[in-house]
Amino acid sequence: MVTKDYYSLNEVSEILGKSKETLRRWDRDGKFKAVREPISQYRIYKKEQVNKLLKQLSIDYEDTIDNSVIPIREFSAVELFAGAGGLAVGMENAGIKCVALNEIDKWACQTLRENRPQWNVLEGDIKSFNFSEYQNQVDIVTGGFPCQAFSYAGKKLGLKDARGTLFFEFARAVQEINPLICIGENVKGLLSHDKGKTIKGMTSILDEIGYNVVPVEVLKAVNYKVPQKRERLFLVGVRKDINIKFKYPKPHNKIYNLIDALKKGELYDCDVPTSPGAKYPDHKKAVLDLVPQKGYWRNLPLDIQKEYMGKSFYLGGGKTGIARRIGWDEPSLTLTCSPAQKQTERCHPEETRPFTVREYARIQTFPDNWKFMGSVSQQYKQIGNAVPCNLGEEMGYAIINFLNTYYSQL
Template sequence: MGINLVSERKMDTIPHLITTKDAAQKIGISEQRVRSLMRSGNLQGQQIGKQWLTTEDAIKVYLKNRTREPVADQICRFPHHSSIKALSFFSGAMGLDLGLENAGIPIRMACEIDKLCRQTIIKNRPDIGLIGNIWEYTAKEIREFSGLSPTEDIDVIVGGPPCQTFSTAGTRRGFHDSRGNALLKYIDLILELKPKFAVIENVRGLLSAPMVHTPHAKRGSNWQPTPEEQSGGALMHILKTLQSAGYGVSFNLYNAANFGVPQSRERVVLICSRDGKKLPYLTPTHSQKGDFGLPKWRTFAEAVKDLDPKNCDHAKFPESRVNFYKLLKPGQYWKHLPKELHRAALGNSLDSGGGKTGFLRRLDWEKPSCTLVTSPIMPATDICHPVENRPLSVQEYARIQQFPDSWIFCGSITDQYRQIGNAVPVGLGEAIGRTILAHIAGQEKRPPANFPFSRYKDTNDTSWAHKMNTNIETQHSTLQKNLFSHEPL
């Protein structure tokens, strides 16, 4: 099966030989990685002149033998005398953790169940403590894997529990969904481990998610929500649980673009403090229009300005979709196509509700990226380069999420997109870390008055609580009115 040495003049005439470019596309890795595999002997190939070549059979053998051996749990090997002791849960590719590290909070232990994310974590942080399924570890075992004694104080715990349950695009099954229960498990661990500070990151849907969700199809004409079905009930339960344990909790919905991230991405962040005090909201470093004495949001062009597109890895759009992209300019999407092409471009989706703004999107050079998703080639959420007729590359994805260029993501291109798209932007994590460290130092800095952290209303702890109380009072009044409006039997 080996490749016989041939001259450069003849190699193009031999059909079974495959170039590194074609091999990279077949395997789903970069050309540079293909060459490294051939040099090391992990992929059979040979250098002919200046070019490395392999065969279809060699690729099949490599793919068959390529294993995703599970990464074993390990105890932290960091110095035990670290001044700040922080643990991470639902760590993913460590975007949130990198942000905290940039602020000065090193992460001693990561908790992640996904096999490829675990490989990514160990590849980049070989000495970190690592555990898997959060359900399978006691508080005592977590301390052991973190390299901490049973009585040692934990400074910070951070985590972004799976958020599909609360996504506005999901089924919104509330806490009856196992992924919702992962959030409750995380809350339980906070209460057991008693860190000085705990961080909870989630999607905007958490602000309105009920404890229990009754599907619309099962609601009769006289349906009234039970207390468990009230909008916002899930977050209310979380707050009461943490506050009853003595934690002060502040939260807000933050657009990551306000913290130097070249991406418009909104996430709820709760910061809990064991001393019972509410920490101030995060301090922004940028603003949309350059007001509040801050520079304007960072743009896509700024994020990728020195990337060499020749060394980037990306998936491909179907040719039919490329034909539509050829008609779109930077910052445009399907509505900017000629009207007579709308049906051909969207198909039956044209008749669905909403603005359908995720279809056929070209990024604007001079604006932040839209929210990155787990794949830039899905029809309803595709993300195209501003001028090239291709999806964003893995490297552009990583720049937008602010991962360092040296950060290694394990797995295929598809796997890498998913890991990066699911991550918390590094800049948002850094803002969280700075806020916590300022509180520890007694140097709290408050954001500018009336700063618009999000485009939505009633998203901070104060306005949200007021809205919740108003809704409860209104619903109670309506229920009472309905009860007393009926004729007696």
């Protein structure tokens, strides 16, 4: 039980002006350790510990991490499964030139061409393209390939066993281009997909085509100037003739919240522009009107909970995405391809509606002048599938750091 000698996590968050996510990360990293309340195991903090840190913070404690680095020459990339360009925009901001981008979705291709007419957009199924013209001409190959199970012909999966999967096409392109480094990105679930066999198979295939795989990491976008609790797995392969260690970008100290995405501040120099957006039907709006900021279905009266959730009410799990309203002072939950799915609700903090297209784009850290083509639903899909631009930029700096070291040793 919290006594007068201790503060709760909520209280410390208010006292220090830091988000609860930041405090949890500091606890995990050992920077500001909490103790555990004996029964509930909630984090609590000694008052003298909090007061000591408060004095340190008064010395203007700010984000001391800076991953930015200037490329010593022009570095180039081919991007596969490019989508609406989140990763490409981020890497461009870091200083990497995209020489070609492949994408099958026609609306995403229109988005890429609309915003970057100079980019070489290869529209269509990756299987129909040969990338040999870029052999030894490009430093980097990136790609957010979909996660698919393999058919295991033997104990060690080889490239031929992966035929028919999109990772095979990613690996084929890497083999044809022969870049210094390749970067694959995917959802966190890839780690456990098919009981871990899928990621092992991918590692085996990259090894076969001449790449050492760096230990896989799942990066939390919220640690890289993205106001969203999104996690992305990165699979990094370094060509075997290169004896340089790749280092992932260091996580930032500062966590940005929804207010930083939608209001004028450090991330954007104006409030979010108006734009079209989805709407709730009247019966759903009436329910969500009852949910406070940072609340969800448990904040509803019991009879409405049961009516609104139906069979889900009796199932296990927290179901914390149902009837969820995001708060101004927290990062958004991970955006999906549709802004009003019942299991993954993302309601505006003050107005009872889903986020608009431009609000979606801000939460993914796209620039305001990045136009999305197609219907509103197509635009939501493109944004929801994207790598946040700021996360892409931070990965871009890590790649540049690696390449700077390589070229400076030649």
